[in-house]
Amino acid sequence: MRNALFVFLLPAAGVVGALVTLVQGRLTHVHVALFLAGFVLTGLGITVGYHRLLTHRSFETHGVVKAVLLILGSMAVQGPVAGWVANHVKHHAYSDRDGDPHSPREGLLHAHWGWLLRFSDVPVERYAATVRRDRVAAWVSDTFVLWVIAGYAIPFLVGGWEGLIWGGLVRQIVVQNVTFSVNSVCHRWGQRPFPTNDQSKNNWIVGLLGLGEGWHNNHHAFPTSAYHGLRWWELDLSGYLIRFLDAAGVAWNVRRPNRLEILRRAS
Ligand SMILES: [Zn+2]
Numbered sequence: 597m598r599n600a601l602f603v604f605l606l607p608a609a610g611v612v613g614a615l616v617t618l619v620q621g622r623l624t625h626v627h628v629a630l631f632l633a634g635f636v637l638t639g640l641g642i643t644v645g646y647h648r649l650l651t652h653r654s655f656e657t658h659g660v661v662k663a664v665l666l667i668l669g670s671m672a673v674q675g676p677v678a679g680w681v682a683n684h685v686k687h688h689a690y691s692d693r694d695g696d697p698h699s700p701r702e703g704l705l706h707a708h709w710g711w712l713l714r715f716s717d718v719p720v721e722r723y724a725a726t727v728r729r730d731r732v733a734a735w736v737s738d739t740f741v742l743w744v745i746a747g748y749a750i751p752f753l754v755g756g757w758e759g760l761i762w763g764g765l766v767r768q769i770v771v772q773n774v775t776f777s778v779n780s781v782c783h784r785w786g787q788r789p790f791p792t793n794d795q796s797k798n799n800w801i802v803g804l805l806g807l808g809e810g811w812h813n814n815h816h817a818f819p820t821s822a823y824h825g826l827r828w829w830e831l832d833l834s835g836y837l838i839r840f841l842d843a844a845g846v847a848w849n850v851r852r853p854n855r856l857e858i859l860r861r862a863s
């Protein structure tokens with residue numbers, strides 16, 4: 597029920613509110629800026645913080661940087677990080693087989709939205725015990741509600757009710773559905789340069805919108821790689837942020853397959 601509220605009901609209210617502001621001609625540059633900034637920041641919180649840093653440990657970073665990334669990820673309203681990691685670890689363990697929380701084998705709609713109604717089924721103690729042992733991650737996970745409220749309050753304080761609609765609710769719908777597309781679209785349509793034991797695909801549209809996460813067959817072939825774009829033309833904004841953190845000296849042990857490993861795994 598709680599998932600339905602945050603995935604369907606609040607976003608639906610956001611869409612109605614957004615249409616009203618558009619029809620009344622009240623959309624301003626501030627609202628657009630709040631939407632774009634919120635989209636990129638909370639999106640990177642999911643891709644770099646929740647996914648590449650915490651789930652796959654593809655690099656290490658300072659506790660403050662980790663907290664900021666995970667707080668931004670929490671603002672994307674995809675659940676506390678411990679539960680998110682548990683679901684995603686299980687997805688990699690059972691990709692497109694019995695036990696995968698969101699395989700399109702059970703239907704594209706199930707992979708995109710339907711599985712969320714069973715979100716709490718995956719035991720955190722079994723699949724995300726490392727998150728509970730990580731003091732910073734456990735704290736952000738336990739204070740999740742606070743960050744969701746902050747994610748609505750900040751655009752409200754900057755841009756009023758329309759700011760909340762565009763920088764809070766519409767931003768949330770778009771980021772959520774881009775993430776869900778990695779689960780649905782990227783296991784159905786795209787290229788498979790690597791013959792992995794699942795149906796993962798590289799989909800360039802989700803690659804662009806998903807800040808690099810659409811190179812999903814690359815990711816299933818090399819789950820611990822900090823970079824999902826492995827060729828120069830595979831744009832990977834999340835990977836560029838990790839490269840920047842590395843160059844700035846606040847990321848270390850950044851993992852990436854070498855050219856030989858990539859060639860060996862390619863079909
Ligand atoms: Zn996958």
Ligand SMILES: [Zn+2]
Pocket residue numbers: 647651652684688815819
């Ligand atoms: Zn993953």
